[in-house]
Amino acid sequence: MTVDVERVFREEYGRTVSVLVRAFGDIDLAEEAVQDAFATAAQRWPADGVPPSPAGWIITTARNRATDRVRREATRSDRQAEAVRLATLTAPELSQDGPVRDERLRLIFTCCHPALAPAARVALTLRLLGGLTTAEIARAFLVPEATMAQRIVRAKGKIRAAGIPYRVPRDADLPARLRAVLAVIYLIFNEGYPGERRADLAAEAVRLGRVLAELMPDEPEVTGLLALMLLSEARRPARIGPEGSLVVLAAQDRSRWDRALIAEGQALVRACLRRGQPGPYQIQAAINAVHSAAATAADTDWRQVVALYDQLMARAPTPVVALNRAVAVAEVDGPATGLALVDALDLDTYHVFHAVRADLLRRLGRRAEAAEAYVHAAELTDNAAERRFLDARRATLSS
Numbered sequence: 001m002t003v004d005v006e007r008v009f010r011e012e013y014g015r016t017v018s019v020l021v022r023a024f025g026d027i028d029l030a031e032e033a034v035q036d037a038f039a040t041a042a043q044r045w046p047a048d049g050v051p052p053s054p055a056g057w058i059i060t061t062a063r064n065r066a067t068d069r070v071r072r073e074a075t076r077s078d079r080q081a082e083a084v085r086l087a088t089l090t091a092p093e094l095s096q097d098g099p100v101r102d103e104r105l106r107l108i109f110t111c112c113h114p115a116l117a118p119a120a121r122v123a124l125t126l127r128l129l130g131g132l133t134t135a136e137i138a139r140a141f142l143v144p145e146a147t148m149a150q151r152i153v154r155a156k157g158k159i160r161a162a163g164i165p166y167r168v169p170r171d172a173d174l175p176a177r178l179r180a181v182l183a184v185i186y187l188i189f190n191e192g193y194p195g196e197r198r199a200d201l202a203a204e205a206v207r208l209g210r211v212l213a214e215l216m217p218d219e220p221e222v223t224g225l226l227a228l229m230l231l232s233e234a235r236r237p238a239r240i241g242p243e244g245s246l247v248v249l250a251a252q253d254r255s256r257w258d259r260a261l262i263a264e265g266q267a268l269v270r271a272c273l274r275r276g277q278p279g280p281y282q283i284q285a286a287i288n289a290v291h292s293a294a295a296t297a298a299d300t301d302w303r304q305v306v307a308l309y310d311q312l313m314a315r316a317p318t319p320v321v322a323l324n325r326a327v328a329v330a331e332v333d334g335p336a337t338g339l340a341l342v343d344a345l346d347l348d349t350y351h352v353f354h355a356v357r358a359d360l361l362r363r364l365g366r367r368a369e370a371a372e373a374y375v376h377a378a379e380l381t382d383n384a385a386e387r388r389f390l391d392a393r394r395a396t397l398s399s
Contacts, residue, residue: 002042002045002046004045004050004054005038005041005042005045008038008041008054008055008058009038009131010131010200010201011055011200012054012055012058012059013034013038013131014104014107014128014129014131014204015055015059015103015104016034016037016055016058016059016062017030017031017034017107017128017129017131018103018104018106018107018128018129019059019063019103020033020034020059020062020063020066021107021110021128022103022106022107022110023063023066024066024070027124027128027156027159028156029066029069029070030062030066030128031128032065032066032069033062033063033065033066033069034058034062036061036062036065037058037059037061037062037065038058040061041054041057041058041061102208102211104129104204104208105181105208105211105212105215107125107128107129108125108129108181108184108185108208109169109174109177109181110169111124111125111128112125112177112180112181112184113159113164113177114176114177115158115162115164116155116158116159116164117155118179118180118183119141119151120151120152120154120155120158121155121180121184122141122180122183122184122187123137123141123148123151123152123155124152124155124156125184126140126184126187126188126191127152129184129188129204132191134148134149134152135148136191137152139382140187140190140191142347142349142350174215174216175216175219178216178219178221178222181212182221182222182225182281185205185208185209185212185225186205186225186228186229186281188201188202188204188205188208189201189202189205189206189209189229189232192204192205199236202229202233202236205229206226206229206230206233209222209225209226209229210226212225212226213226220272220275220277220278220279220282221279221280221281221282223268223271223272223282224268224269224272224279224280224281224282224283224284224285225281225285226265226268227265227266227268227269227272227281227282227285227288227289228265228281228284228285228288230261230262230264230265230268231261231262231265231266231269231285231288231289231291231292232288233258233261234257234258234259234261234262234265234292235249235252235257235258235292236258237256237257237258238252238253238254238256238257239252239385240385243388244384244385244388245385245388245389245392246385246386246388246389247389248389249291249297250297251297254295254296257292262292265285265288265289265292266289266292266293268285269282269285269286269289272285272286273286278311278315279315280312280315280316283308283311283312283315284312286308287305287308287309287312290304290305290308291305300331302328302331302332303332305328305331306325306328306329306332309321309324309325309328310325312325313325319345319346319347320347320350320352322341322345323342323345323347323350323352323353323356325341326338326339326341326342326345326356327356329341330360330363335360335363335364336364338360339357339360339361339364342356342357342360343357349380350380351376351377351378351379351380351381351386352377353377354373354374354376354377354380355373355374355377355386355390357370357373358370358371358373358374358377358390358393358394359393361373362393362397367397370394370397371394371397371398374390374391374393374394374397375394377390378390378391378394
């Protein structure tokens with residue numbers, strides 16, 4: 001793809017797929033049509049120039065491709081009726097019925113149907129909304145790529161077999177689907193958070209979080225997720241060094257943090273505290289608020305962070321949460337205590353696990369083991385900024 005096509009793909013893929021899925025009711029048809037449209041753009045735009053409305057061009061081209069395929073595959077008796085139906089789809093993106101007014105958020109709620117397994121809902125929506133590859137989604141779930149490919153295929157098959165309709169859920173249906181919707185939005189954010197490679201995904205997740213907060217203002221976990229993303233996003237300007245390497249939280253120039261986002265996020269955390277209904281996203285937001293409130297890394301109230309992780313473990317006892325808690329414990333009780341907690345975890349395929357082990361081993365003076373752990377972590381990440389950081393840390397051990 002050319003630079004222009006890649007930019008439009010990042011910005012518009014999810015919306016275009018959302019429009020076509022709702023118009024045609026067929027995930028595979030929508031994906032194939034959108035991919036064909038971008039392939040056509042890659043061929044034509046370098047010679048013809050980028051159209052005045054790139055997004056409109058992609059939607060129109062994809063819709064035409066899908067329409068042509070539907071007409072080709074329709075039986076003779078169905079063609080006339082199908083032609084009449086397709087004639088009404090000239091601008092499906094303009095039809096905004098139901099409680100959810102945003103196309104991409106509508107697709108998230110639609111794919112988070114209770115008939116689908118929770119993991120399948122999240123994986124399928126990541127595929128459709130962000131244009132993420134199967135490998136990227138598998139990495140987010142910490143599972144093999146083949147496993148994730150089967151999961152996505154089965155989800156699509158379930159939708160077809162069960163005849164799950166592509167319609168906006170009723171108000172009464174929204175809370176039951178909320179947990180999966182929040183998971184989707186947060187995974188989209190996390191995929192776009194490291195470095196600048198897919199910063200558009202993080203921005204899209206924040207936008208969806210704001211829309212969802214307007215839609216469901218009385219749901220504290222919605223507020224908590226938005227606060228968590230804002231407080232994390234506020235640190236983005238300081239996360240990447242001048243040479244493109246990752247800068248860890250303790251070494252970041254806090255003057256570069258976005259204070260407006262921090263103030264907004266902290267206000268949302270305080271609103272959550274007043275509700276007195278803590279949940280996983282609210283607790284994670286509170287942890288980030290503690291970091292954001294510290295003038296320097298040395299000022300961080302690590303005992304409060306550990307206490308918050310204890311609450312989080314009581315509600316969401318996952319290995320990744322346990323890993324993050326171990327990092328905080330190491331700041332309070334020392335690296336040896338933290339390392340013992342880390343070594344008890346089964347996260348061998350997760351690059352952050354090895355990076356944390358490496359840092360704790362380095363602090364304990366076990367340099368050879370630390371170097372080996374840094375190598376393993378670098379091998380498991382495909383993020384260039386993270387790899388440069390890990391390689392640099394390993395190099396300091398031998399200097």
